[in-house]
Amino acid sequence: MAKVTFYGGVGTVTGSRYLIEHDGKNVLVDCGLFQGLPELRQRNWTPPEFDPHSLDAVILTHAHIDHTGYLPRIVKLGYDGPVFTSRATADLLKILLPDSARLQEEEADYRNRHQLTRHNPALPLYTEDDARDAIKLFHTTANNGVPVEIAPGFRASFLVAGHIMGASLVLLEIDGAGKDGGTLRFLFSGDLGHYDQVIIRDPAPPPDCDYMMCESTYGDRLHPEEPPSITLQRVLNEAIKRGGPILIPAFAVGRTQEILYLIRELEDNHLIPVLPVIVDSPMASQATQVYNRWFEEHNEDYASLLRAKRHPLRPHEMMTASSREESKQLNDMRGPRIIISASGMMTGGRVLHHAIRILPQHNATVIFVGYQAAGTTGRKLVDGEREVKIMKQMVPVNCHIERIDSFSAHADWKGVLRWLSGLKNAPKTIFTTHGEPEAAAAMAARIHEKFGWTAKVPRLNETVELI
Numbered sequence: 001m002a003k004v005t006f007y008g009g010v011g012t013v014t015g016s017r018y019l020i021e022h023d024g025k026n027v028l029v030d031c032g033l034f035q036g037l038p039e040l041r042q043r044n045w046t047p048p049e050f051d052p053h054s055l056d057a058v059i060l061t062h063a064h065i066d067h068t069g070y071l072p073r074i075v076k077l078g079y080d081g082p083v084f085t086s087r088a089t090a091d092l093l094k095i096l097l098p099d100s101a102r103l104q105e106e107e108a109d110y111r112n113r114h115q116l117t118r119h120n121p122a123l124p125l126y127t128e129d130d131a132r133d134a135i136k137l138f139h140t141t142a143n144n145g146v147p148v149e150i151a152p153g154f155r156a157s158f159l160v161a162g163h164i165m166g167a168s169l170v171l172l173e174i175d176g177a178g179k180d181g182g183t184l185r186f187l188f189s190g191d192l193g194h195y196d197q198v199i200i201r202d203p204a205p206p207p208d209c210d211y212m213m214c215e216s217t218y219g220d221r222l223h224p225e226e227p228p229s230i231t232l233q234r235v236l237n238e239a240i241k242r243g244g245p246i247l248i249p250a251f252a253v254g255r256t257q258e259i260l261y262l263i264r265e266l267e268d269n270h271l272i273p274v275l276p277v278i279v280d281s282p283m284a285s286q287a288t289q290v291y292n293r294w295f296e297e298h299n300e301d302y303a304s305l306l307r308a309k310r311h312p313l314r315p316h317e318m319m320t321a322s323s324r325e326e327s328k329q330l331n332d333m334r335g336p337r338i339i340i341s342a343s344g345m346m347t348g349g350r351v352l353h354h355a356i357r358i359l360p361q362h363n364a365t366v367i368f369v370g371y372q373a374a375g376t377t378g379r380k381l382v383d384g385e386r387e388v389k390i391m392k393q394m395v396p397v398n399c400h401i402e403r404i405d406s407f408s409a410h411a412d413w414k415g416v417l418r419w420l421s422g423l424k425n426a427p428k429t430i431f432t433t434h435g436e437p438e439a440a441a442a443m444a445a446r447i448h449e450k451f452g453w454t455a456k457v458p459r460l461n462e463t464v465e466l467i
């Protein structure tokens with residue numbers, strides 16, 4: 001009998017790790033880092049509940065670190081089997097996993113220098129070499145629904161999930177584990193996209209399945225009705241009238257490309273004036289190249305721009321800064337200009353150098369376009385603090401602070417129900433995962449209420465026997 005065990009992504013949105021076992025074979029779906037609160041991050045340091053040597057295959061649904069960032073750790077601990085993922089996800093991970101390793105190494109270094117560790121010396125969870133070893137294990141496929149054999153008796157099909165570039169719905173088929181010795185079908189939603197996003201396609205309809213794992217990040221919330229392009233247009237025009245610089249802190253992969261797309265579109269439609277747009281993040285520039293490479297991920301608007309030889313992610317006066325010197329030169333520019341830089345929550349990166357100069361200026365504007373976690377500099381600014389500490393200096397905040405809440409790569413609960421309505425037959429059970437406890441419970445209740453199907457919230461480390 002096949003079994004599933006929920007080793008993460010339960011009671012929280014991070015640390016997605018699900019183990020499927022059948023007939024002596026073990027397949028891990030997603031291998032994410034726990035992130036956020038210290039008690040969650042501590043879990044990354046406990047030995048994994050499964051022996052990495054016992055795994056036959058790993059599947060990754062998309063590139064976000066909360067779904068992939070534990071992979072170099074299990075590789076360090078001995079996993080050397082195949083890792084199946086979409087080709088766009090693999091491309092993004094070649095940027096993101098080494099970056100995650102650098103952050104781990106910097107954190108260990110910081111702990112050692114400030115003697116903040118009981119371990120002597122503190123070691124990183126993994127190094128850049130471990131990340132590169134993990135990347136060598138990739139076996140890639142397109143998000144086209146064609147089944148791939150991942151282990152004897154196990155097949156996986158990848159379909160567009162519409163969440164970020166490369167994100168997949170994964171249908172796992174297990175021979176001999178179904179009813180009367182037939183095939184068992186288990187669908188993983190991964191992170192499910194928001195319909196009508198720019199750049200990427202809407203989620204593919206769900207294929208029929210016996211079981212499903214469905215994300216529930218927004219299980220108890222709805223997105224604002226005003227589309228982000230309208231809000232961005234208004235906020236940018238107000239900021240341009242003030243005459244000062246405009247800083248947009250944004251995650252280098254995903255949100256930066258969405259912002260570039262929208263600025264280019266607003267310029268093309270003469271809804272904002274053409275301004276210098278500076279992308280100050282080498283990672284963002286690399287990710288932007290990946291965005292143009294994989295045609296199967298693009299929605300029709302994006303594809304038609306490419307056919308017309310127009311770069312969809314290139315505003316009219318765009319500049320990129322690769323070196324630190326180029327980044328510093330940007331500080332000498334005058335007049336309204338838009339600077340897009342990471343990190344999106346101002347927890348590190350080049351955005352901090354810009355913030356030190358821009359926050360004290362009365363005619364400047366900072367626009368937040370993503371979630372700001374508690375304790376971050378970004379959160380302090382959206383909460384209205386008039387002075388923040390950045391790189392050991394106290395910086396006065398005189399500029400205008402704006403936030404746009406409508407950007408989201410996740411379907412809200414109505415979006416999830418819309419997607420589920422594409423199923424022709426009721427699954428035996430839908431497990432709602434990847435949500436805070438209230439959100440996961442609300443999503444399960446809404447599924448049951450609308451369709452009458454069995455939906456339940458699994459517990460951390462719970463094992464469920466299938467059929």
Ligand SMILES: [Zn+2]
Nearest residue numbers: 062064163191
């Ligand atoms: Zn995600």
